[in-house]
Amino acid sequence: MSQSWQVELVAIGSVVPSTLAHLREDLAGILACPVWIATFHVDPKPFFDPRRRQYGAHSILERLLQPPPEENVHRIGITELDLFLPVFTHVFGAAQLGGPVGVASQYRLRPEFEGDFPDQIRLKQRLLKEVLHELGHTLALVHCKVPWCAMGASRLPEHVDLKDSSFCNPCADRIGVPRNELGLFTENP
Ligand SMILES: [Zn+2]
Numbered sequence: 410m411s412q413s414w415q416v417e418l419v420a421i422g423s424v425v426p427s428t429l430a431h432l433r434e435d436l437a438g439i440l441a442c443p444v445w446i447a448t449f450h451v452d453p454k455p456f457f458d459p460r461r462r463q464y465g466a467h468s469i470l471e472r473l474l475q476p477p478p479e480e481n482v483h484r485i486g487i488t489e490l491d492l493f494l495p496v497f498t499h500v501f502g503a504a505q506l507g508g509p510v511g512v513a514s515q516y517r518l519r520p521e522f523e524g525d526f527p528d529q530i531r532l533k534q535r536l537l538k539e540v541l542h543e544l545g546h547t548l549a550l551v552h553c554k555v556p557w558c559a560m561g562a563s564r565l566p567e568h569v570d571l572k573d574s575s576f577c578n579p580c581a582d583r584i585g586v587p588r589n590e591l592g593l594f595t596e597n598p
């Protein structure tokens with residue numbers, strides 16, 4: 410099965426251009442589908458919660474639906490801002506399950522956020538995995554128990570490091586992306 414969907418990346422606020430360019434290239438390679446960077450970006454100011462000093466992920470998802478992406482286009486917002494959902498202190502990202510929009514933040518994925526040295530390569534890998542995860546949700550994938558699968562749940566950035574930047578075979582097959590052939594030996598039970 411090959412997929413019929415495509416991916417549009419949208420900057421939420423200011424995002425370093427090379428971050429988006431690297432993401433686009435990496436995603437296109439992994440997903441084997443068209444991936445592009447939108448020519449517009451979203452102003453995050455209306456979604457700032459002054460009490461929490463964070464940005465509302467739900468409101469950003471609603472904003473990303475206006476106007477709705479064309480059919481089969483999955484629109485993923487990319488941001489350097491700190492996101493929250495009402496019941497969580499923060500989130501790395503959020504998405505509509507089986508809907509066309511998601512958002513991923515690199516704010517808490519920065520190694521220096523937890524006192525480590527800045528590491529651009531690790532940050533790039535973490536953001537790529539987080540984008541794959543939220544994209545998977547927009548394609549109706551739920552959390553996966555295969556430890557390295559991009560659809561594994563991650564509460565901490567260290568958990569993100571344990572995952573691969575790819576989907577396990579059952580998840581890959583469900584959404585129609587090429588299998589990661591290195592993952593042959595770790596199937597879902
Ligand atoms: Zn998730």
Ligand SMILES: [Zn+2]
Nearest residue numbers: 553558577580
């Ligand atoms: Zn999986």
